[in-house]
Amino acid sequence: MVITLAGSNSFALRIRLRELVDEFVKEHGELALERIDGEEVQPQVIVDALQNLPFLATSKMVVVRGLGQNKQAAENIEQIISAAVYETDLILYEPQMDKRTAYFKTLKSKTQLEEFNELDARGLASWLVDEAAKRGGKLSASDAAYIVERLGANQTLLSNELDKLIAYEPKITLDSIELLTEPLPQSKVFDLLDAAFGGRKTRALQLYEEQRAQKVEPQAILAMIAWQLQLLAVTKYADGRATATIAKDLGMSPYPISKAARLAHSLSDAKLKKMVDFAFNIDWQSKTSTLDLDEALRTYIVSL
Numbered sequence: 001m002v003i004t005l006a007g008s009n010s011f012a013l014r015i016r017l018r019e020l021v022d023e024f025v026k027e028h029g030e031l032a033l034e035r036i037d038g039e040e041v042q043p044q045v046i047v048d049a050l051q052n053l054p055f056l057a058t059s060k061m062v063v064v065r066g067l068g069q070n071k072q073a074a075e076n077i078e079q080i081i082s083a084a085v086y087e088t089d090l091i092l093y094e095p096q097m098d099k100r101t102a103y104f105k106t107l108k109s110k111t112q113l114e115e116f117n118e119l120d121a122r123g124l125a126s127w128l129v130d131e132a133a134k135r136g137g138k139l140s141a142s143d144a145a146y147i148v149e150r151l152g153a154n155q156t157l158l159s160n161e162l163d164k165l166i167a168y169e170p171k172i173t174l175d176s177i178e179l180l181t182e183p184l185p186q187s188k189v190f191d192l193l194d195a196a197f198g199g200r201k202t203r204a205l206q207l208y209e210e211q212r213a214q215k216v217e218p219q220a221i222l223a224m225i226a227w228q229l230q231l232l233a234v235t236k237y238a239d240g241r242a243t244a245t246i247a248k249d250l251g252m253s254p255y256p257i258s259k260a261a262r263l264a265h266s267l268s269d270a271k272l273k274k275m276v277d278f279a280f281n282i283d284w285q286s287k288t289s290t291l292d293l294d295e296a297l298r299t300y301i302v303s304l
Contacts, residue, residue: 001084001089001090001112002081002084002089002090002092002110002111002112003020003089003090003091003092003111003112003113003114004091004092004094004107004108004111004112004113004114005017005091005092005093005094005114005116006094006095006097006104006107006113006114006115006116007095007115007116007117008095008096008116008117008118008248009116009117009118009119009155010095010156011155011156011159012116012155013093013095013116016114016116017063017091017093020061020089020091021033021061021063021091024059024061024089025061027059028057028058028059028060028061029057031054031057032054032057032059032060032061033060033061033063034049034060034061034062034063035062035063035065036049036062036063036064036065037065037066038064038065038066038067038068038069038070038073038092039065039066039067039069039070040070041064041070041073042072042073043072043073043076043079043080046062046064046067046073046080046083047079047080047083049062050062050080050083050084050085050088050090051083051085051088053087053088058087059087059088059089060087060088060089061088061089061090061091062084062088062089062090062091063091063093064090064091064092064093065093066093066094066095066096067080067092067094068094068096068097068098068101068103068104069096074101074103075103077103077106077107078106078110081106081110081111092107092111094107118153118247118254118255119153119155119254119255120243120244120254120255120258121145121148121149121153121254121255121258121259122145124144124148124153124155124158124255125141125144125145125147125148126141126144127155128144128147128148128158128162129141129144131159131162132144132162132166132172135162135163135166136166136170137162137165137166137170137171137172138170138171138172139162139165139172140172143172143173143174143177146174146177147161147162147177147181148255150177150181150183150184151181151183151184152184152255152256153254153255153256161180161181164180164181165177165180165181168180188207188210188211189207189211189221189224189225189228190228190256190259190260190263191207192204192207192208192211192301193225193228193263193304194263195207196301196302196304197263197266197267197304201301201302204301204302204304205298205301205302208221208297208298208301212294218286218293218294218297219286219293221297222279222282222283222286222293222297225279225297225300226279226283228260229272229275229276229279231256231257231260232260232263232264232267232272233264233272233276234246234250234257234260235257235260235261235264236264236265236267236269236272238261243257243258243261275304278300278303279300282296282297282300
């Protein structure tokens with residue numbers, strides 16, 4: 001059996017690799033498992049590992065990580081695959097792989113390819129609902145969506161927070177979510193901009209004060225605003241490209257891109273330019289004068 005695990009979703013990749021390894025080790029033991037860092041290894045080393053069974057073992061699993069980064073080994077991938085005899089399982093772990101290469105095309109045609117890509121907001125919410133059930137909890141779709149909105153798209157973080165919520169009370173509620181989880185500053189700054197653009201100035205200022213009360217410095221808030229403005233500009237001038245394509249080009253999760261896209265549609269070119277210029281001037285003045293950055297940011301929020 002030769003399996004390729006590929007994709008940008010590092011959390012899902014790790015979980016799947018652990019499943020395969022644990023199942024094999026449970027039946028054949030740790031001594032029958034060999035892990036190889038494929039980025040610098042000689043192809044013959046992998047071939048030898050695949051063809052040499054451990055003492056008294058009837059099967060073997062070889063896990064090779066990052067082989068696609070090794071040009072010499074990638075060019076000899078067909079030889080490596082053919083060396084995986086009947087008694088040997090080969091797992092190729094490829095978190096970063098260019099699908100345009102001959103290496104990827106060979107893996108796609110000659111191995112069992114399993115791809116795990118980043119989930120968007122809807123996919124993450126659905127995953128949370130399913131995971132809650134698997135872990136003995138209960139989570140509604142609406143509350144799952146709120147968790148993603150509150151905590152962001154980091155699947156490892158979401159998994160850890162889900163365990164915490166279930167340990168507190170198997171039936172997860174909005175109250176327990178707000179009691180036990182801390183919203184990410186980036187999420188709150190996006191909410192702040194969303195409120196400001198929607199004319200909800202009181203709410204926007206309240207969100208700003210909440211960040212300051214949590215000891216988030218004005219410079220950090222300005223940096224997060226700049227990051228959000230960048231996403232707004234990228235999505236506004238993306239010429240109709242899909243969210244997933246933009247996210248891939250930027251090396252990001254689709255989640256913040258999709259949020260920015262919804263907001264960008266409501267902005268005119270002139271307004272977006274004015275927002276960027278205003279933020280730039282605040283940043284420049286904060287570094288070249290005695291500007292009160294707190295007050296400047298409050299004025300900026302109201303001006304939106």
